[in-house]
Structure formats: structure tokens, C-alpha cells
Amino acid sequence: MVLTIYAAAMALIVILSVWWKPRALPKDHPPIIDIPAEEMFRNPRRAYESALNEHGPIIAVYRKGRLEFIVNEQFTTEVLTNDSVFSFESGTLTVLNLHPLLLLPRSFIRDIDKLVNEGLVPLMNQIIQQITPIFERNIRVLTDKAQSATSKDPAPVDLAGLVHRTMAESMLTIIFGEAYTTLADIRAAEKIASDIAVLSGIYQNIGYWSRTFPTSWRVITWIRIMAFSIPWNFIRVIGFRVWKDLRSCTKTGSTGHLRKETLLHYLVRRYSYKDAHAVRLTLLDSLWILGLTLGLLFASIHQTAAVIVWVVFELAVRPESIPILRAELQDVLEVDEHSGKLVLTNASLKNAERLDSFIREVMRTKGDTLSTIRLTLRDVTLGGYTIPKGQLVCPLATLSHRNPAYHGEDAEEFVSDRWVGQSKPAVMVSPTYWPFGLGRFACPGRALAVAEIKLAVFFLIGRAFPVLEGNKYEVVDPLNITSVPPVGRLLLQPAPPVF
Numbered sequence: 001m002v003l004t005i006y007a008a009a010m011a012l013i014v015i016l017s018v019w020w021k022p023r024a025l026p027k028d029h030p031p032i033i034d035i036p037a038e039e040m041f042r043n044p045r046r047a048y049e050s051a052l053n054e055h056g057p058i059i060a061v062y063r064k065g066r067l068e069f070i071v072n073e074q075f076t077t078e079v080l081t082n083d084s085v086f087s088f089e090s091g092t093l094t095v096l097n098l099h100p101l102l103l104l105p106r107s108f109i110r111d112i113d114k115l116v117n118e119g120l121v122p123l124m125n126q127i128i129q130q131i132t133p134i135f136e137r138n139i140r141v142l143t144d145k146a147q148s149a150t151s152k153d154p155a156p157v158d159l160a161g162l163v164h165r166t167m168a169e170s171m172l173t174i175i176f177g178e179a180y181t182t183l184a185d186i187r188a189a190e191k192i193a194s195d196i197a198v199l200s201g202i203y204q205n206i207g208y209w210s211r212t213f214p215t216s217w218r219v220i221t222w223i224r225i226m227a228f229s230i231p232w233n234f235i236r237v238i239g240f241r242v243w244k245d246l247r248s249c250t251k252t253g254s255t256g257h258l259r260k261e262t263l264l265h266y267l268v269r270r271y272s273y274k275d276a277h278a279v280r281l282t283l284l285d286s287l288w289i290l291g292l293t294l295g296l297l298f299a300s301i302h303q304t305a306a307v308i309v310w311v312v313f314e315l316a317v318r319p320e321s322i323p324i325l326r327a328e329l330q331d332v333l334e335v336d337e338h339s340g341k342l343v344l345t346n347a348s349l350k351n352a353e354r355l356d357s358f359i360r361e362v363m364r365t366k367g368d369t370l371s372t373i374r375l376t377l378r379d380v381t382l383g384g385y386t387i388p389k390g391q392l393v394c395p396l397a398t399l400s401h402r403n404p405a406y407h408g409e410d411a412e413e414f415v416s417d418r419w420v421g422q423s424k425p426a427v428m429v430s431p432t433y434w435p436f437g438l439g440r441f442a443c444p445g446r447a448l449a450v451a452e453i454k455l456a457v458f459f460l461i462g463r464a465f466p467v468l469e470g471n472k473y474e475v476v477d478p479l480n481i482t483s484v485p486p487v488g489r490l491l492l493q494p495a496p497p498v499f
């Protein structure tokens with residue numbers, strides 16, 4: 001049943017994707033600027049900033065076969081926050097190649113937003129308690145290698161692989177509960193998060209085929225992931241069990257078999273018939289819940305794992321920060337009232353102001369360019385030009401994040417403690433800092449993401465000194481900084497355990 005409904009929905013989406021066509025441009029549209037692919041993909045910041053400098057605050061540029069309207073910092077707030085004209089939902093689903101989902105009678109994005117804001121955020125203390133042991137156990141695999149290494153002969157470790165696995169295990173625990181964290185479940189969640197990330201175009205900038213023939217790449221990748229990868233990795237391994245759990249809620253009229261603290265439990269209560277005394281879900285509601293959990297796995301695993309790699313690499317090339325953060329770790333640890341041991345709690349993470357400042361500085365300076373996007377819901381007049389309905393509009397992030405008018409003369413520099421004592425935590429977005437987006441749909445999972453980054457960093461530096469071979473890393477995809485982690489050979493030197 002679940003596969004039949006899924007196949008029918010997918011067929012409809014393919015037909016609509018082919019049918020969907022943008023309208024012609026009006027006469028007073030912003031100038032269309034040709035940025036050579038090599039320049040755009042190798043040095044997007046320079047390419048787009050000089051085009052904006054030369055041609056005015058709004059330009060139109062073809063990228064991977066799509067026309068995008070790029071605006072400078074003057075229009076950033078208007079574009080990102082005026083959701084009645086510049087739609088987050090339409091922009092994001094279009095960029096993810098999922099725009100036909102907009103035709104569904106329910107809003108996928110609004111529902112997933114509600115799921116995080118109402119189901120996850122209020123339970124942060126409890127969630128941090130649940131996932132701290134996962135981070136501790138997994139990162140220990142790396143730091144144990146450091147304990148048997150020496151300063152002269154440090155141990156090479158695969159940080160990216162490990163944090164991806166750790167994020168997958170954590171999110172499975174939060175969404176479905178521990179029963180869904182077998183090795184096969186974790187592998188399936190990792191695979192599905194990476195595959196949807198591929199579908200959203202995160203590696204599209206790197207491959208020759210995907211850059212040169214973007215339309216055929218999109219169609220084939222879409223079919224591969226929707227028709228094969230999701231059924232094989234998600235539905236076969238995780239989806240069928242979740243489906244059975246959901247159907248048995250209706251059969252028994254109860255949620256007794258679900259863990260109360262999971263998001264699945266929250267979703268069943270939310271979609272259950274309002275007028276029935278017992279729990280009852282329609283088939284469509286059950287399918288919708290499956291879709292939301294899949295969407296959340298994608299939104300939460302891949303990007304956070306990539307940013308953890310960014311933060312650790314930036315730390316490795318700034319060894320002077322490590323003793324400061326180790327001292328802070330010592331300060332923020334709390335005593336567990338049952339065991340009397342020193343532990344990291346949600347309060348410890350909140351109190352870690354120096355690490356928070358370091359993370360905020362990484363997120364500000366790592367070089368996001370075209371990361372946050374909107375789609376016009378009607379013809380819009382902006383800066384004297386008309387941008388027609390149905391067009392993608394994107395502010396250039398470096399013009400906010402590296403702007404001396406916003407961040408002072410040293411805006412280009414990485415200042416680890418820039419935000420200490422400023423009451424501007426890493427999660428606080430504004431028109432001058434928006435790595436988590438801005439406005440009504442700014443990332444609802446950012447508090448969890450930053451807490452997870454802190455857990456990973458503290459468990460790592462609590463027992464090891466990270467260093468990078470040659471003291472350098474490579475930015476693989478400058479046009480997709482947040483989703484594609486930097487590459488380098490990470491080595492761990494032993495450090496006296498902080499706790």
C-alpha cells in the first residue's frame with residue numbers, strides 16, 4: 001500500500017516537473033550578467049561581488065541553467081523577511097527540485113517547521129540528555145586513537161564520516177527512539193540524508209556533467225533518488241517499521257507502543273482525529289508523517305555534520321584557541337547529582353560563551369554566498385526594476401557577513417572571541433548575520449544544531465588536540481560552503497583528559 005501511494009505521487013511529480021515553465025521577463029528587468037562558469041564556481045564571492053559593484057544592486061545571472069536574481073545587502077532584509085512576496089517555501093522547494101510539492105493541499109514546509117518548533121524545541125533539555133551519550137561514545141572512538149598516538153606522530157582520523165554517523169544516530173533517536181538506531185538504520189539515514197542533499201544540488205557545482213547539462217542531470221538524479229534510493233534506503237529499512245507503528249496506533253487506538261519523548265509520538269497526537277477518543281490516523285496522514293520524518297532527517301543531518309567539520313578544521317588551524325576552549329570546558333561542566341561525575345548538560349552548552357563565539361565566527365566567515373533563496377509570488381518592483389512572478393531571488397551573503405559597515409574594519413578577519421560579552425549567540429540571526437536564514441522561516445533547528453556542534457567539539461578537544469596535515473584544508477565547493485565540508489587530513493594528538 002505505502003509503495004503504491006508513493007509510486008503514484010512520484011509519477012505525478014515527474015509529470016508536473018516537466019510541465020512547469022517560468023514566464024517571460026518584463027522589459028524593465030534587472031540586467032542579465034554573464035558570469036563565466038569557471039569564475040562562478042571557483043571564486044563565487046569575487047565573481048558576484050564585482051558584478052554587483054559594476055552593474056548595480058540587483059542583477060540576474062544564469063547558474064546551472066536557471067536564472068537567479070541576486071541582490072546586494074541593501075535589499076537583503078526585504079527579500080528574506082517579506083514572505084508575502086518572497087516565498088521561502090516556493091524558493092526552497094524549487095531549489096530542492098521538489099516544486100510540485102507546492103501543489104499539495106497541505107504545506108510541507110509549514111508542517112515541518114511546526115514539527116521542529118512545537119515538537120522539538122520545547123524538549124531541548126531532555127533531547128540534549130538523550131544525545132550527549134551518543135556524541136560521547138562516538139567521538140571517544142576518535143580520541144582513543146589519539147591516546148595511543150604521540151605529538152610527533154599523531155593519529156589520522158575520519159572526522160567527516162564519524163560526525164555524519166553521529167548526527168544520523170542522534171536524529172533517529174530524537175525522531176523515532178532508540179529502537180530505530182541499529183547499524184542498518186543509521187546507515188540508511190546517512191545514505192538518505194546524503195542522497196537528498198545530492199538531489200538539492202549540493203555536489204552539482206563540482207561535477208562536469210551536472211554543471212554542463214543541468215536539466216538532464218536534474219531529471220536523472222531525481223528519478224534515481226526518488227524511484228530507487230528513497231524506497232530502498234528509507235522505506236525498506238525504516239519506513240515499513242514506522243508505517244506498521246503508525247497503523248497499529250489506529251488499530252489499537254493507542255500510542256502505548258511508541259516512546260513518549262519521540263517526535264513520532266508528537267506527530268501521531270498531532271494528526272490523530274480530533275473528535276475521536278482513541279488515536280486514529282488516516283492513510284494519508286500516516287504517509288504525510290513518513291514524509292515529514294524523511295524531510296527532517298535530511299534537514300538536520302547533513303548540514304550540521306558539515307558545519308561540525310568546518311568548526312573543527314578552523315580550530316585545528318588556530319591552535320591558540322584550543323587551550324582557551326579546554327579551560328572553558330572545565331568551567332562549564334556540571335556535577336551529576338546521581339553519580340557525582342562531571343557531565344556536559346544543556347546548561348553547560350549554553351554557558352560555553354567562548355565556544356559559542358568561535359562557532360558564530362566560523363559561520364560568519366566561512367564564505368557562504370548564495371545560500372538562502374526565495375521565490376517571487378507576484379511581479380515585484382525592487383530598486384526600480386521589475387522581477388516577475390515565479391523567479392528565484394537570492395541575497396549575496398558575503399556582503400552582509402564580511403561587511404565593514406556592519407562588523408568593523410576587521411570584518412575580513414577571524415576573531416575567535418569577537419562575540420564574547422556581546423549578547424549575540426551563534427543562533428541569533430539578523431540582517432548582518434544569517435547563516436541560518438532570516439525571517440519567519442529562519443532555521444528552527446538552529447539551537448539544536450549549535451548544541452550538537454558544541455558537544456562534538458568539547459568531546460573532541462576534551463581528550464585530543466586536532467591538527468591538520470600541512471596546517472591547511474581545501475574548500476571543495478566554494479559555491480556551496482555550508483553543505484559541502486572542507487577537505488583535509490585531520491590528525492589528533494593526545495591531550496590530558498579534561499573530564
Ligand code: HEM
Nearest residue numbers: 113299300303304307372435436437438441442443445449
Ligand atoms: C549547522 C546546521 C544547520 C544550518 C547551517 C541550517 C541552516 C538552515 C537554513 C539557512 C535554512 C533556511 C532558512 C531561510 O531560508 O531563511 C534552514 C531551514 C530549516 N532547517 Fe536548518 N540548518 C541547520 C541545522 C538544522 C537542524 C539540526 C534541524 C532540525 C532539527 C534543521 C531544521 C530545519 C528546517 C525544518 C528548516 C525549514 C524551514 C522551517 O521549517 O522554518 N536545521 N536551515
